[in-house]
Amino acid sequence: MATAEDLLAALTLWAGEQHRPVPDAEQLVRISREPDNWSSGTVPDVVAVWTPTIEYLLRQVRLGVLAPVAAAQLPDSLRRPVREPQATNPAPASVVPEAALPQPDPEPEPEPAGQRTKVATRPGVDADPDNRAAVVAALIEWRGRQIADGVQGADAIKDVTLRNLVKYRQTSEEQIRMKLPGSAAGLAGDLARVFAELGVGGQPVTAPAPVHQAPQHSATPTPVVLSGTNPLPDPTPGPTVDPNRLDLTHNDFVAYDFSPAEVSPGGIGITAAPDGVALSWDPWPIAPGQTVIYRVVSGDDSPPYKPEAGDLVTVTTARGCTDGRFLVSAVRAYQVWVHVGPDVAAARMTQPVMWAQGSEISPVDNMTLTEDEGRVIGQWSVFPGTKAVRVYRIPLEGGGTPGDDPQYQIAVGDANLTGFVDADVPRGRRYLYRALAEVEVNGSRRLSRRTQQEILVSVRLTPVADLAITISDADAQFDLKWSTPDTGIVHIYRFNKQPTAGLEREDLDAAALELQGFSEATRIKQPISALDETTSQMLGVPWPQGWDRAYLTPVTVSGGRVRIGTTRVQARPLPPVQAPRLIERFHTELITFGWPSGAASVFAYIGYGNATVEQNTSGAPFAEVSFSAHQRDGALTFPRPLPATGCTIYLVPVAYSAGHEIRGDVTTLEYPGLARLDYTFVAINARPGQLLVRLYLKAESDIDDPPAFVLVHNPDRLPLDAADGRNLSFLNQGFSVPHCQLDRIGRGVNTTDWTVDLTGVEGFLRLFVSDNRRTRRIALLDPKMDLLWLPPAQQGY
Structure with a gap:
């Protein structure tokens, strides 16, 4: 907690x-x-x-x-x-x-009185028409103003509804009215005008049935308003008016007094509709001369405890309706209340009777499927209150309509509320992944409608990684053997120089091989035979005359796709690296050198003390660079800083032959070490009008004998060295000196007693090492530029 x-x-x-x-x-x-x-x-x-x-x-x-x-x-x-x-x-x-600091953007001009729905644009706001988040932020800002002004129904408009209006381009007044609950529907015209002022309108996007939107698990974004061109086509006409619908609200009915009614409830049907859900219910047993009004209400997450406590879906004399609103909770409860009387006016004044009730479960939303190295990853979102999501992997073979057969259910022990990872899916087949949300309703689990997508899982080609070479005593020929892959056949290619590195990382089209030199001319034509059930071999391959080394690359081939395996090389001893040079930056060290002929990689080791070269170059290397990486970068870059106190660097060229590592001669470099420091200045309390700052130093390691530091001021540019400007004096215990000196700098942040009076100083500042003539060098990292520049008329630091 x-x-x-x-x-x-x-x-x-x-x-x-x-x-x-x-x-x-x-x-x-x-x-x-x-x-x-x-x-x-x-x-x-x-x-x-x-x-x-x-x-x-x-x-x-x-x-x-x-x-x-x-x-x-x-x-x-x-x-x-x-x-x-x-x-x-x-x-x-x-x-x-x-x-x-840089000054903030200017405030937008105040809105004229009586135009509270007008949304002003801000300078510098991204006007990209596809920036949905900015449109939603502007709508949330508009809704907040309506709530502050006490506009009825504004507080009933949820964030998810505004997001879905933008997502599905429901921007005309008629479309919006169908999506707003109860009294909020009266704001449809105002909201449509806000969309128009934002330059947003358009052809509605067909949403999955039922239309819903999963919750967004993030804070409300800062209101940002778009300006610019209309990102969507012209709007379409609104829905057809229901002739059985009565234009009544909760206020038009008598208040419910919780009187008991002995009625056997009728049945209700809830089915998917193109734009929401369709409700239908059994007819009320009407007596001659009576009028029946069906008052349909809903509640999100839980049923309304009385009709007027629910969102009014419709008032109708028909036995069905459509709820086109977006789902905004895990479950939406529907109730059908009946008012009966001689006519509509009298029926409105009779106590309502609960006639039918049911619920709609929100499906998973934003379902996506991706494949990552043969694993299928599903992602989606659900509303709070969803207990779990059932996931089915259904093979699409043999035709027919796949059902929710338990044998296809996967990830059974997981809740799957945000998705799933299917790591065991057989490759090379097409599957339908189906998700059904589980929600608890009245003590029992209910399932949502299906959300599903299909995906073709790629064929897995197994690269040959264990090619073994056995050379004859006379080196005139050699034998090969390898583990037989489950799919495809294996071709062996032979080169006198290393093939292009990096091709083995993924499956390729067979046509791409020849461009990389894998042709009929380089393929070994010797017959392949089975050594046993799991091993293949190629015998008596001649050794090319005049070759100092041979590179042998196995390639698995199947269905026009190939997978390059591990290249093996039979090579002579390697020469050392040529002309190594250590290049050092603040947090990066690299070594440039001439590549040793025939090497597959160059290892870098670091050593200390009196250990032998063999001891210092055993085990895992500190860094490594391959031939292809060296061709690309021109250097070996260390993955982390070298020891700050110094060390010896050993460079070892490496090749491989017959499963064994071949090492060339070792080259050594001495690294003296580097102490790294960050510095900054922080304003401290001083007399009015005075700008006094304190020096802070942050060290990556202890520095027992630190050098002196000088602070250089240049009014025109950032100082380039300690002589590029005038030195500012440091203050310590009442004394003013041209430089500061510490007895020791510990690892971490060091709060020094050295201060500098910058009152009236304008221009650029920079700290330099005054004396770096020592075995261990010092490197300083400058802070952000706004701490190194004092603008005119400086009021603080």
């Missing part, structure tokens, strides 16, 4: 990375201690504008996400406030003051 300290850590990390006004340290502490009601009452404006971001961080940490991960993976839409605050608060001490 997340603690207040965990919440505060995430908030502090987020605030420290912002270049805009953010809540101060005291406000962040209060939020972390009251995560459930921090926004109740009056909060400072600088806090209010970051509400979506703060709520997202609190929710992520409380769900178990580590604070650094939650802060680092903040969605881009939440990295800006919903608007600029009316009055900025002082930045926390760890944050660069606002005066030293």
Whole structure:
């Protein structure tokens, strides 16, 4: 369970990375201690504008996400406030003051009175017509204003409904009205005008039946409004009006008084419709001269406890209707209430009787299937409350309609709420994957309608990785053997130089082989025979005259596809690498050298002390570069920094023959080491009008004898070296000196006693090592540019 300290850590990390006004340290502490009601009452404006971001961080940490991960993976839409605050608060001490930062975008002009549905665009907003997220954010912003103004029905419009209106391009007034619940339907015209002002409209996209949208597990994005051209075609006409529908609302009926009614309930049918679900029910046993009104209501997640507590689907005299609204929960409960009287007016005033009820289970949404190296990965989303998803893998062979046969069910022991991984699927066949959501209704499990997709799983060609070479005593010929693959046949190709590396990583078209030199001229024509049930062999292959080495590559071939196996080489001893040179950057070291002829790879080892060369070059290498990688990059790049205290580097060329490793002569290089330092300056309290900063150093390793440092100022450009500008004095215990010196720099962050008075300084600053004439060198990493540049009229740092 997340603690207040965990919440505060995430908030502090987020605030420290912002270049805009953010809540101060005291406000962040209060939020972390009251995560459930921090926004109740009056909060400072600088806090209010970051509400979506703060709520997202609190929710992520409380769900178990580590604070650094939650802060680092903040969605881009939440990295800006919903608007600029009316009055900025002082930045926390760890944050660069606002005066030293880029200024925020200008506020949009206020909206004219009486035009609250007008949505203004902001400068610099991406106007890409396909930016659905930005359109949804603008709609959420519009809905928030309606709720704030007390507009009836606005609070009934859920985020998922707005997302689906955009996703399925339901943007005309008639289309929107069919998707909004109850009193919210009266806002269809206003919402259609918002779509028009955003330049969004168009031909509706046919959604799966029933139309639904799974929940989005992320915070509400920062409202962003699109401008520009219409991204969709012209809208289509709205639906046909139902002549049996009565234009009535809950307010037109007598209030339900919970009177008992002895009625045997009628049956109800719920089936898929092109644009939602179709409801039908048994007729009420009507007496002559009576009028029956069917009042259909719904409730998401649970049934309404009275008719007026539910969303009104329709009021009709017919025995059926269509609910075109998007599903917004795991289950939608439907109820049919009956009002009976001599006429419609009298029927409305009679107590309703529950006649029929049923429910619709939301299917999985956004189903996608992908294949990764023979594994089929399914992904989808479901609403909260879904207990599990049943998954079926049905082979599409022999025709017929595949059913939900238990023998095809997979991932039985998993909930599968976000998808599945089918690692055991046989390859080379087409399958239909079917998903059915399980939801508990009235104590029993109910299944949704099917959501399904088909996929062809690629054929798996097994590369030959164990080709073995046996050379005769006279080296005049050799024998080959290998494990027989399950699929395809094997061709062996022979080269006098290494074939192109990297081709063995995936299956290829057979036609692509010849372009890489795998032709009839390089294929060995010797007959292949079976050594036993699992092993093939090729005997008496002649050794080409004049070749110093031979590269033998097995290729598995089947159905026009090929898979290149592991190349084996029979080679003579290798020469050493040529003219090695160590090139060092702050966090990267690499070695350039001339490639040793015949080598497959070059290994790099590091050694210390009095160990022998053989001892230092045994075991796994510190780094490795292949021939193809060296041709591409021109160097061996170390995967991590070399030891900061120095070491000896050993370069060993390597080739392979008959399953054995062949090593060439060893070349050594001495590396003196490098101490790496990050530095930064942080403003500290000083007298008014004074800009005083403290030096912080962060070391990757202990430095027992650090050099002196100088701070150079250049008004026109970033200083290039210690002599490119004037030296600024350091302050320590009341003394002013031209450089600072520490007795020792420990690993990690070092808070020094050295400060610098930057009052009135304009231009660029940079820290340099004053004396680096020592065995172990020092490298400094500059901080962000906004800490190295002081603009005119600087008010803070």
